[in-house]
Structure formats: C-alpha cells, structure tokens
Amino acid sequence: MSTTTEPHDPPADPASTPSSAASPGATEPGTLRELPPITTGDRTFQRWGLRTHKVEFGEDLLGVLRTYVPPVVQPGDWIALSEKVVSVCQNNVRHISTVRERWLAKLIVKGVTKYPKDIAWSHPKKMQAAIDMAGYPRMLAATFFGTITRAVGIRGVFWRIAGRVSEIDGFNPDAMWPYTEYCVLPPIDPDGVCRTVADELGVPTTIIDGNNIDVKIISVSPGFPVSKADARLILLDNPMGQDEEMTPVIVVRETRQA
Structure with a gap:
C-alpha cells in the first residue's frame, strides 16, 4: 500500500x-x-x-x-x-513539581533513543511519570526484556510491555506554556x-x-x-x-x- x-x-x-x-x-x-x-x-x-x-x-x-x-x-x-x-x-495531567524521579527513571532514560527535534523520553521526570502509571514491576520487566531483545536487533519490546505509557506527553521545554510544566497522561x-x-x-x-x-x-x-x-x-x-x-x-x- x-x-x-x-x-x-x-x-x-x-x-x-x-x-x-x-x-x-x-x-x-x-x-x-x-x-x-x-x-x-x-x-x-x-x-x-x-x-x-x-x-x-x-x-x-x-x-x-x-x-x-x-x-x-x-x-x-x-x-x-x-x-x-x-x-x-x-x-x-501532572505538574512537574509532583514528580520525583528515582533511580529506575534515570537508568532507563540513559538507554532511550534520542531525537534532535523531539524531547521524546529523554526527560527523567517524564519517565518517572510512566513508571508511576505502569508500576515498577512492569517497567522493570520492560527494561529487562527490552534490553535483551534490542541487543539482538529486535526493537519496540520495551514499549509493548510497558503499555499505554507511550501515550504520555509533556515536560517539553519547546512546547507552548503551560505544557512545559505539565505531562499529559493517556486519555x-x-x-x-x-x-x-x-x-x-x-x-x-x-x-x-x-x-x-x-x-x-x-x-x-x-x-x-x-x-x-x-x-x-x-x-x-x-x-x-x-x-x-x-x-x-x-x-x-x-x-x-x-
């Protein structure tokens, strides 16, 4: 097509x-x-x-x-x-002041793909919001299996396991205010x-x-x-x-x- x-x-x-x-x-x-x-x-x-x-x-x-x-x-x-x-x-939505990034969020963002014109998931507080939504067990499993499968050329496993957290948007310094300070959760x-x-x-x-x-x-x-x-x-x-x-x-x- x-x-x-x-x-x-x-x-x-x-x-x-x-x-x-x-x-x-x-x-x-x-x-x-x-x-x-x-x-x-x-x-x-x-x-x-x-x-x-x-x-x-x-x-x-x-x-x-x-x-x-x-x-x-x-x-x-x-x-x-x-x-x-x-x-x-x-x-x-969540205001940035309500999100306290922890060790797992900081670890995951080190391995995410970075894009020059999109903040994507490089902001640790955005990743922490995803962890808070999905829960630590699910995000740990996503990180573990995502890392293994990515090493053999299979991409996207992390997000398939993590679920709807991929729909989270926000904490983008280039966005229109007040979305610089808020993350928008999935509908x-x-x-x-x-x-x-x-x-x-x-x-x-x-x-x-x-x-x-x-x-x-x-x-x-x-x-x-x-x-x-x-x-x-x-x-x-x-x-x-x-x-x-x-x-x-x-x-x-x-x-x-x-």
Whole structure:
C-alpha cells in the first residue's frame, strides 16, 4: 500500500470546501489550515487543521467540539482528535513539581533513543511519570526484556510491555506554556470518548497520539469509515503539528476514489 502527499493536486471544488475560511496560515479560532492531500492505495483524502482557542484544563470537550466542528464538516467527513486535548479536558495531567524521579527513571532514560527535534523520553521526570502509571514491576520487566531483545536487533519490546505509557506527553521545554510544566497522561476511556463525540456530533471520530516520530491510532468510533491502518497512514505526517498551531482537530474528507 502506497502513501504519498500530493501538494500539486488541483484545489478542491469550492462547493466541497468547508464553509469556514481555509488558508495555509489560518490563525483565528474556528478557521482551517489547509494541509496537503494524502493518497493511500487508490483513495485520496483532503485534510484541514481546525484551529481552536487555547483549551484549558478541565474544559468540556463536547462543548469545545460543538463550537468548532459543526460549521466546517460535511456528510462523509471524519475528524481526528489529539489525545492531548482529550486528556487536558479530562484534567488528566501532572505538574512537574509532583514528580520525583528515582533511580529506575534515570537508568532507563540513559538507554532511550534520542531525537534532535523531539524531547521524546529523554526527560527523567517524564519517565518517572510512566513508571508511576505502569508500576515498577512492569517497567522493570520492560527494561529487562527490552534490553535483551534490542541487543539482538529486535526493537519496540520495551514499549509493548510497558503499555499505554507511550501515550504520555509533556515536560517539553519547546512546547507552548503551560505544557512545559505539565505531562499529559493517556486519555481515560478513549473508546467511550470517540463513541460519545461521534454520537453527539454525527461525525466519525478517532483519537490519535501524534508527534514528529510516529503516529498511533488510540481509538476510533464504531463504524469508522477507514481502517486503523489507513487512518494512521492518512495522519502519519502529524498534521496537528508539535509547536503552537493550536489545531487539535483534523477534518478529513475523501476526495477521490478509483
């Protein structure tokens, strides 16, 4: 299955473009940032980043989405939500002052892969938050088996054993404040969130964990129009961004099918 970006495709039919103004540099809440279309297999999808206000801890997620989503979607569209905005609305976060890194966190971060443009897991307090969530026995097992299998060229075992801690985000000095000081934990009941949002808004919904390294589909609502594998390919370039785009919602529309 091939996946390609097509920045030179002809623009979408104006009649099929979301009613809110779409432009590459849209900055006002409720506006759309047009993204390059994506082709996977024989299907092409247009995507827009939907800009919101700065969502605060404990805000009503459905209230936020009711404000911004209905004016821009059409039948057949689906939306992708950042896991961060879901967890922020659930107030499922930890302030850095509540995390005291210990020996295991300091040990693990010495062996994690470092990325030049992403803090990833190089912050020991972020790793400690993962240990606090998963528990020491599980993280010790992940470290032991991950180290052994990595030595023989098998990667990813650590994270498969560690579980959902891979979805933790935060303590990033380059992020928008206050996320420099908070880590955002994995969403609570992501399946239920997707189902509720889809039922309330009438739009198929997925929650994703995206960064500059990879994109993971956390959950999709029942009857989602594409497979999880295709959804990941459609969003693999992390269209939500990592900086201050404030586009925690991506609107996706199929524009061509062979």
